[in-house]
Amino acid sequence: MRDVARRAGVSHQTVSRVINGEDTVAPATRDRVRRAIRELEYVPSAIARSLSSDRTHTLGMVTTDISDHFFAEAVVGAEAEARKHGLFLIIGTVEEAASDDEGAYLRLMLEQRIDGLVIARPRRRVAGDALLRRLTERVPVVEIASDVAVPSVEVVDVDNRQGGLDATNLLIERGHRAIATVTGPLDWPSAQARLEGYRESLRRAKLAETASLIASGKDWGLESGEHGATRLLDGGKRFTAVFAQSDLLALGAIACLRRRGLRVPEDVSVVGYDDIPVAAFVDPPLTTVRQPMREVGALAVRLIVERTGRDRAAAHRHLLRAPVIERKSVAPPAVTALRA
Amino acid sequence: MRDVARRAGVSHQTVSRVINGEDTVAPATRDRVRRAIRELEYVPSAIARSLSSDRTHTLGMVTTDISDHFFAEAVVGAEAEARKHGLFLIIGTVEEAASDDEGAYLRLMLEQRIDGLVIARPRRRVAGDALLRRLTERVPVVEIASDVAVPSVEVVDVDNRQGGLDATNLLIERGHRAIATVTGPLDWPSAQARLEGYRESLRRAKLAETASLIASGKDWGLESGEHGATRLLDGGKRFTAVFAQSDLLALGAIACLRRRGLRVPEDVSVVGYDDIPVAAFVDPPLTTVRQPMREVGALAVRLIVERTGRDRAAAHRHLLRAPVIERKSVAPPAVTALRA
DNA sequence: TCCTCGAATGTGACCGGTAACATACGCCTG
DNA sequence: CAGGCGTATGTTACCGGTCACATTCGAGGA
Numbered sequence: 001m002r003d004v005a006r007r008a009g010v011s012h013q014t015v016s017r018v019i020n021g022e023d024t025v026a027p028a029t030r031d032r033v034r035r036a037i038r039e040l041e042y043v044p045s046a047i048a049r050s051l052s053s054d055r056t057h058t059l060g061m062v063t064t065d066i067s068d069h070f071f072a073e074a075v076v077g078a079e080a081e082a083r084k085h086g087l088f089l090i091i092g093t094v095e096e097a098a099s100d101d102e103g104a105y106l107r108l109m110l111e112q113r114i115d116g117l118v119i120a121r122p123r124r125r126v127a128g129d130a131l132l133r134r135l136t137e138r139v140p141v142v143e144i145a146s147d148v149a150v151p152s153v154e155v156v157d158v159d160n161r162q163g164g165l166d167a168t169n170l171l172i173e174r175g176h177r178a179i180a181t182v183t184g185p186l187d188w189p190s191a192q193a194r195l196e197g198y199r200e201s202l203r204r205a206k207l208a209e210t211a212s213l214i215a216s217g218k219d220w221g222l223e224s225g226e227h228g229a230t231r232l233l234d235g236g237k238r239f240t241a242v243f244a245q246s247d248l249l250a251l252g253a254i255a256c257l258r259r260r261g262l263r264v265p266e267d268v269s270v271v272g273y274d275d276i277p278v279a280a281f282v283d284p285p286l287t288t289v290r291q292p293m294r295e296v297g298a299l300a301v302r303l304i305v306e307r308t309g310r311d312r313a314a315a316h317r318h319l320l321r322a323p324v325i326e327r328k329s330v331a332p333p334a335v336t337a338l339r340a
Numbered sequence: 341m342r343d344v345a346r347r348a349g350v351s352h353q354t355v356s357r358v359i360n361g362e363d364t365v366a367p368a369t370r371d372r373v374r375r376a377i378r379e380l381e382y383v384p385s386a387i388a389r390s391l392s393s394d395r396t397h398t399l400g401m402v403t404t405d406i407s408d409h410f411f412a413e414a415v416v417g418a419e420a421e422a423r424k425h426g427l428f429l430i431i432g433t434v435e436e437a438a439s440d441d442e443g444a445y446l447r448l449m450l451e452q453r454i455d456g457l458v459i460a461r462p463r464r465r466v467a468g469d470a471l472l473r474r475l476t477e478r479v480p481v482v483e484i485a486s487d488v489a490v491p492s493v494e495v496v497d498v499d500n501r502q503g504g505l506d507a508t509n510l511l512i513e514r515g516h517r518a519i520a521t522v523t524g525p526l527d528w529p530s531a532q533a534r535l536e537g538y539r540e541s542l543r544r545a546k547l548a549e550t551a552s553l554i555a556s557g558k559d560w561g562l563e564s565g566e567h568g569a570t571r572l573l574d575g576g577k578r579f580t581a582v583f584a585q586s587d588l589l590a591l592g593a594i595a596c597l598r599r600r601g602l603r604v605p606e607d608v609s610v611v612g613y614d615d616i617p618v619a620a621f622v623d624p625p626l627t628t629v630r631q632p633m634r635e636v637g638a639l640a641v642r643l644i645v646e647r648t649g650r651d652r653a654a655a656h657r658h659l660l661r662a663p664v665i666e667r668k669s670v671a672p673p674a675v676t677a678l679r680a
Numbered sequence: 681t682c683c684t685c686g687a688a689t690g691t692g693a694c695c696g697g698t699a700a701c702a703t704a705c706g707c708c709t710g
Numbered sequence: 711c712a713g714g715c716g717t718a719t720g721t722t723a724c725c726g727g728t729c730a731c732a733t734t735c736g737a738g739g740a
Contacts, residue, residue, distance in 0.1 A: 046451040047390045048696035072412045109384040278618045388726035
């Protein structure tokens with residue numbers, strides 16, 4: 001910068017003014033400085049700027065696993081929104097288990113003086129809340145898909161309860177009365193919320209809830225879907241539809257149903273959750289609930305941007321609605337099934 | 341930091357020494373400083389450190405789309421490797437089309453004084469090579485899955501030719517003689533390379549190459565797979581196996597084959613490419629070529645780390661081998677089909 | 681006993697910007 | 711024509727560390 005100043009025959013401060021587009025610079029001077037900048041291929045240092053201005057224009061985002069489509073989408077949304085505001089996004093993947101790892105990483109991000117932090121960890125964090133609280137004192141923090149109770153931390157999430165409700169409602173609207181569900185692991189708040197939605201839907205339709213029509217997976221994967229469906233079928237109680245809390249659970253369930261000689265959707269309708277990329281391409285194309293993860297990520301960033309310098313006391317919970325995507329895996333119940 | 345120094349009754353330099361774990365500090369002093377740090381909840385500023393030391397411990401990574409599983413994996417690998425070296429990863433998604441967008445973004449990263457840059461853009465870049473060259477003068481650059489010709493830019497890629505070769509070889513080993521292929525868009529270098537591998541395999545097995553057994557998709561998606569298979573079937577020439585250059589192409593092809601009354605793998609074997617997450621769970625589980633994208637990302641970062649301060653003249657092309665994952669979509673050709 | 685040397689610590693400049701204030705100059709106004 | 715004011719620019723301190731070098735002090739050797 002001093003070089004540029006010297007070359008243009010002005011002071012460094014004037015160079016700074018030109019760079020920041022201040023209007024108190026005479027056009028002739030401005031052009032001279034611009035030329036010097038170009039000739040020297042000068043690139044201003046954001047670090048130095050950060051040091052004085054105490055703003056790094058950098059946000060941190062910590063997730064459990066970006067290779068999971070769910071988080072990847074959130075990151076994409078966050079990144080796009082961040083860029084819109086001229087911010088960078090530093091990402092960090094922290095294994096579910098390694099909570100001291102997380103601590104160390106957050107500390108490093110703090111050292112980097114990030115301007116805000118997005119945390120995307122769907123499961124309740126046992127420890128680290130103290131750290132999180134200390135963090136919020138220094139920098140705005142927004143959590144994604146979490147049920148943290150730390151005050152002054154805003155939370156952005158998909159409305160899982162509503163999603164479960166809508167999914168079940170769809171089945172009821174199509175004429176189903178015996179509706180089973182395969183949940184995710186119930187220690188996940190999202191699984192609980194979807195189950196709640198399912199129950200609420202049954203209640204509203206004045207349908208009785210049957211314990212043997214509820215199966216819980218030990219994870220969100222395909223095998224759990226198969227096991228779940230197996231348990232449902234062996235439970236004795238007949239059903240014409242299944243609400244699976246994830247697409248993979250749904251796919252697993254479908255595989256199991258088929259093995260038992262049941263057709264989808266003719267004999268059993270299936271609704272999934274997530275709208276993973278292949279959902280539209282499996283057989284049959286899966287009716288599912290789409291989680292607007294990009295918007296979730298974008299909203300998280302927006303909240304941080306808006307909160308910069310704002311009152312930190314106000315912490316809210318922002319729920320985005322997950323729309324039901326209708327495809328081919330849901331049909332009215334077969335007459336025979338109804339009769340049974 | 342001055343506060344800490346004052347509180348501990350030492351100079352700022354001594355505090356700096358304690359933080360950096362230098363051994364020229366008396367134990368008593370060290371403890372005193374440590375306590376002061378804790379009491380003041382002092383977190384050293386990485387920015388200030390960067391300003392003096394001219395190293396930011398931050399890498400940039402630019403991709404076309406992280407929501408694509410392919411890139412997501414690369415990012416995960418890169419991030420993990422970066423962390424191992426105490427580096428941060430700033431990510432940026434740049435749309436395929438927006439090349440001035442890319443320029444602007446790279447400039448910003450340059451302002452951030454990143455210590456290295458990973459670019460993951462599979463398609464040939466038309467413009468921007470000048471920019472890229474200027475970039476390499478300032479910072480080590482590694483490209484992923486690219487065919488850039490810029491000197492001093494190292495390239496990490498999956499060996500697509502070898503992958504295509506191995507996939508086709510597998511089919512030949514299983515007894516197939518009439519092997520069709522559905523390629524990705526041929527303006528992608530990777531599609532070209534896989535096609536080359538396919539051809540090489542046929543040549544080695546002394547099988548004639550048939551033009552009507554090669555169909556090219558306009559993209560890598562499912563519909564292209566369906567169209568491709570349709571064209572192959574309508575081409576008149578019989579075949580007992582298909583090598584699809586992506587899993588989605590494979591899935592599309594399978595859907596089409598089924599509609600025409602052909603079973604997979606009994607009537608037609610199918611090999612995909614990518615090993616996307618659902619590949620193991622579709623019906624039949626897809627035999628495919630797995631791209632070790634995590635390793636690719638990790639290697640890219642490692643190259644940058646190793647090259648820091650090293651001779652920049654040496655630019656290499658690093659090819660990682662993509663293993664074939666055998667599942668159920670390949671079987672020996674049916675006798676009837678052979679006879680046909 | 682004096683000098684030398686190493687260990688422990690302090691001092692001041694500097695990295696590359698920004699912020700606040702100072703200065704120089706031309707113009708308008710009373 | 712002097713005072714005041716706005717515009718264009720320069721000066722200096724400062725952000726929070728690191729680096730190179732100076733300083734202090736006690737121990738050991740000549």
